[in-house]
Amino acid sequence: MATVLTPVAPSDAQLYLVVSEIMYHPDGDGLAEFIELTNISTTVTLDLTGVRFVTGIDFDFTGSAVTSLAPGARVLVVRDLAAFTTAHGGGHPVAGVFANSTRLSNDGETIKLEDASNSTIKEFTYNDAPPWPTAADAGYSLVLIDPTSNPDPDITANWRSSTLPGGNPNGTDLVPFPTNPLGDDDGNGTADLVDYAIGSDLGLPVLAPTASFETYDIGGSMQTLLTLSYPISLGAESASIGIDASTDLSTWTDAAANTEFISQINLGDGRAMVTVRFTAPIGDGVRHFLRLRVEQL
Ligand SMILES: [Ca+2]
Ligand SMILES: [Ca+2]
Ligand SMILES: [Ca+2]
Structure with a gap:
């Protein structure tokens, strides 16, 4: 028997409510957990009545401390209000605490x-193991990257670590994109797009990329592999960093296929150090040049 499904217009909550931040493993006693939702509409105020977390944590916004969410506004649900307030201070829009001792x-x-008609607003599975950001399992x-684009939260690549321990409940840690990305407004001799991507615009001592030969035990065989470490700015969502390799400083090729994370x-301090290695040894006497390639997304 054929089943005919009548299309139903999505609810406002389905259109505009996103899970924008998850603190699942805070430092200390672990009680300062929170989950942050954002209304990504620029015009629609969301009625949260009937909106509920039904898996992972239990919480019903009906009758909670926050039942209406203005355009662009965020709301928090926390595990333990006292622990949350100790960690982040008061004055945040906390709708309430997780029900039924969930965590x-x-x-x-x-x-x-789910929304008021039991339709799914968001359903996704996060993890603490790579390729998920492992720092999220340690404070x-x-x-969620670029929340106003309503990205699919079930895709790992749509999440990143917060820039700082503790996260940013009811706020954002996005780093502003430079005014003149190919210029050098801060006068440090480097294009501001590069400063942005590697965090040299954060008022911190500049970290340079480093390359070295490291020995790895790969399946019982010891291999010496070219290894590259470089800084990234965690809140620089509008830039990506790639690696180019060359043997003659003239022809450069994207090394993505020859490297592994x-x-x-x-x-x-807002930055992370990323380390990748080349998957095959470099022959004796072969010169190898590397450069970082920064692209605006
Ligand atoms: Ca936890
Ligand atoms: Ca946030
Ligand atoms: Ca600069």
Whole structure:
């Protein structure tokens, strides 16, 4: 028997309500968990009556401390109000605390948010293991990238670590894009797009990329592989960094296919150090040049 589904217009909550930040493993006793929702509409005020978390954590916005969300506004649901206030101060728009002693798992889990007609607003599964940001399992939060574009939260690449431990409840840690990306308004001799991408615009000591030969045990065989570490600015969502390789400083090729990710270590100052290695050894006597390629997204 054929089933005919009648298209139903999506609710305002389905159109405009996003889960914009998840703090599942805060430092200390772990009680300062929160989840942040944002109304990404620029014109529509959302009625949160009937909006509920039904998987992962339990919470019903009906009758909560926040039942209306203005355009662009954020709302928080927390595990423990006292712990949250100790960590982040008062004055935040907290709708309430997780019901039924639920909590956000430190090992990843499925989160489901429904609207007043039991339709799914968002359903996704986060994780604490790569390629998910592992710093979020150690005091940083998961931050949805470019929330106003309503990205699919079930896609790992749409999340990043918060720039700082503790996250940014009811705020954003996005780093402003430079006014003249190819210029050098800050006069440090480097294009401001590069400063932005590697965090040299954060008022911190500049970190340079480093290359070295490191020895790895790969399946029982010891291999010496070219290894590259470079800083990234976690809140610089509008830039990406790639690696180009050359043997003659004339012809450069994208090294993505010949490298693999090793680690990303948050530095606690808005930056992280990313380390990648080349997958094949470089022959004796072969010169190899590397450069970072910064692109505006
Ligand atoms: Ca937790
Ligand atoms: Ca936030
Ligand atoms: Ca500059």
